[in-house]
Amino acid sequence: MIRDITLGQYYPGDSILHRLDPRIKILATLAYIILLFIVNEWIGFAACFVFLAVEVALSKVPLSYILRGLKVIFLVILFTFVLNLFMYDGEVLVRIWKLTITDQGLKRALFMAGRLILLIISSSILTFTTTPIQLTNGLERLMKPLSKIGVPSHEIAMMMSIALRFIPTLLDETDKIMKAQQARGADFESGNILHRAKQMIPILVPLFISAFRIAQDMALAMEARCYHGGQGRTSMTEMRFRRRDYITAVILLLFAAGIITLRVLI
Amino acid sequence: MSIEVRNITHIYNKGLPQESVALKDVSFTVEDGEFLGIIGHTGSGKSTLLQHLDGLLKPDEGQILIGDVDITAPKVSLLAVRRQIGLVFQYPEYQLFDETVAADVAFGPRNLGLGQEEIDERVRESLSMVGLDYEKIKDKSPFDFSGGQKRRIAMAGVLAMRPRVLILDEPTAGLDPRAHRDVLNMIRAYHKSQADSIIILVSHNMNDIAEYADRVLVMDKGQVRMHGTPKEVFARSAELREIGLDIPDLADLAEKLLARGLHVPKDAFTIPEMAQAIAMQLRGGKTDPAAEGGEDA
Ligand SMILES: Nc1ncnc2c1ncn2[C@@H]1O[C@H](COP(=O)(O)OP(=O)(O)OP(=O)(O)O)[C@@H](O)[C@H]1O
Numbered sequence A: 001m002i003r004d005i006t007l008g009q010y011y012p013g014d015s016i017l018h019r020l021d022p023r024i025k026i027l028a029t030l031a032y033i034i035l036l037f038i039v040n041e042w043i044g045f046a047a048c049f050v051f052l053a054v055e056v057a058l059s060k061v062p063l064s065y066i067l068r069g070l071k072v073i074f075l076v077i078l079f080t081f082v083l084n085l086f087m088y089d090g091e092v093l094v095r096i097w098k099l100t101i102t103d104q105g106l107k108r109a110l111f112m113a114g115r116l117i118l119l120i121i122s123s124s125i126l127t128f129t130t131t132p133i134q135l136t137n138g139l140e141r142l143m144k145p146l147s148k149i150g151v152p153s154h155e156i157a158m159m160m161s162i163a164l165r166f167i168p169t170l171l172d173e174t175d176k177i178m179k180a181q182q183a184r185g186a187d188f189e190s191g192n193i194l195h196r197a198k199q200m201i202p203i204l205v206p207l208f209i210s211a212f213r214i215a216q217d218m219a220l221a222m223e224a225r226c227y228h229g230g231q232g233r234t235s236m237t238e239m240r241f242r243r244r245d246y247i248t249a250v251i252l253l254l255f256a257a258g259i260i261t262l263r264v265l266i
Numbered sequence B: 001m002s003i004e005v006r007n008i009t010h011i012y013n014k015g016l017p018q019e020s021v022a023l024k025d026v027s028f029t030v031e032d033g034e035f036l037g038i039i040g041h042t043g044s045g046k047s048t049l050l051q052h053l054d055g056l057l058k059p060d061e062g063q064i065l066i067g068d069v070d071i072t073a074p075k076v077s078l079l080a081v082r083r084q085i086g087l088v089f090q091y092p093e094y095q096l097f098d099e100t101v102a103a104d105v106a107f108g109p110r111n112l113g114l115g116q117e118e119i120d121e122r123v124r125e126s127l128s129m130v131g132l133d134y135e136k137i138k139d140k141s142p143f144d145f146s147g148g149q150k151r152r153i154a155m156a157g158v159l160a161m162r163p164r165v166l167i168l169d170e171p172t173a174g175l176d177p178r179a180h181r182d183v184l185n186m187i188r189a190y191h192k193s194q195a196d197s198i199i200i201l202v203s204h205n206m207n208d209i210a211e212y213a214d215r216v217l218v219m220d221k222g223q224v225r226m227h228g229t230p231k232e233v234f235a236r237s238a239e240l241r242e243i244g245l246d247i248p249d250l251a252d253l254a255e256k257l258l259a260r261g262l263h264v265p266k267d268a269f270t271i272p273e274m275a276q277a278i279a280m281q282l283r284g285g286k287t288d289p290a291a292e293g294g295e296d297a
């Protein structure tokens, strides 16, 4: 159950998306997310959907694996949907007690939930096809201009990739601790909310202690290998844009132009 | 109350590219009062097997019967199962959480719904069983102890549930020789103190298994490779070495002495026994009761 969380994980493979330059992938994902919020008509939405569908197909990551990641945040999506459903004025479709569902509300709710789903899938495609190291290197390079104005770009990139790297480790740890407490008769599945909240203590305390221990070990191991921040650090593999990266950039620009034109015209 | 494992198979990440078969058609039985040792190379499925015995994992195929209860059945009460079975995980010290040692050890008994008096009594008893002084440490934080002491506290937490079946996953990993001995002797003492209790011990130390276990289960790549008395299992030294295991030091010594023409038994698994056998051989067949520690032949 806890292992269903696939968010932020790398999915080994050798698809064209896996081989693209991480910088292009990061920029493309950012651009795609912005476009998702520019879109406000069915047709643009359909275009975004198709674009992502092609991306998923190219990545060769099984659909079931991608959807597993969505399962975990299903509640968030549902909440957004319901909230939006009742929030807008318009032609009344259904009336439940004092709440009304309007055509505008339904449309917005569908759009918002759809946006969330596409947003999550598109960003998981980024992490599924990019190793944490590539992701860090890409982020660092993209943020490099910012270091001139004092943004610690290397440190930010490093922190992000370590955080990603530790999601599975901490999930493993949680799983182990939960089982150990269950073996001692703890019951996490029944009882009221108060009881369940209390049952979290035997999981959370050991989990925090483990997290601190892991972090400390990691810091020591990095220092033992002479890590001292980003200054003067070089990379074994230099990133270079290739033909496929330029082609991707062009496709992306065309897509963005199309979406923006749609928005302006309609 | 015996344990019967029938043809269980467990597959992790079923249907995903990382799918891995951790257990494959595993069957064996453990009788009342038995001390079962489990050995197997890293990743052979030992920990996965133990978690099945406590109902923490469900097999993809097969059944597990504890007494007459099939714990793999859909609606079985797992709390009832866990009342009978105590599982000490690998590195149990990382599961401590409560403010005081006494409260942490009491966690299991409290979950069983026992009365306060009974709980106090059990906490006191199980802490002394693991060689700790109840009065001295009961109000201290469990986090203020050394790794080895924390492990004892965690084990006391399981012993306090007085399980009929005590399962331990490498309880001596990372302990110094003294603590190592203490933990094993404590397990043996528990075994003797609870009539008909079953002990299942996973260990990478062949000497311990030879000395303590009544029967040995050998796992290899998720399957049962051998199951028998230590004598039967450790006689198959070539096969054991082939799957990344070994035989006890004394069996190894016996093998080497036999190769040199000294007739010592292959199944003398304690040092005094072996010393006596060697002495007897060297003196031409006479017994010497005082021969101890004469391991270097
Ligand atoms: N939670 C899990 N998810 C996926 N695969 C797992 C998980 N736990 C174990 N495995 C896999 O199942 C196999 C058996 O693992 P298991 O932990 O049971 O081995 P083990 O015999 O206890 O090894 P060790 O001696 O190292 O403790 C291994 O190949 C392991 O990679």
Ligand SMILES: [Mg+2]
Binding pocket: B046, B047, B048, B090, B169
């Ligand atoms: Mg193990």
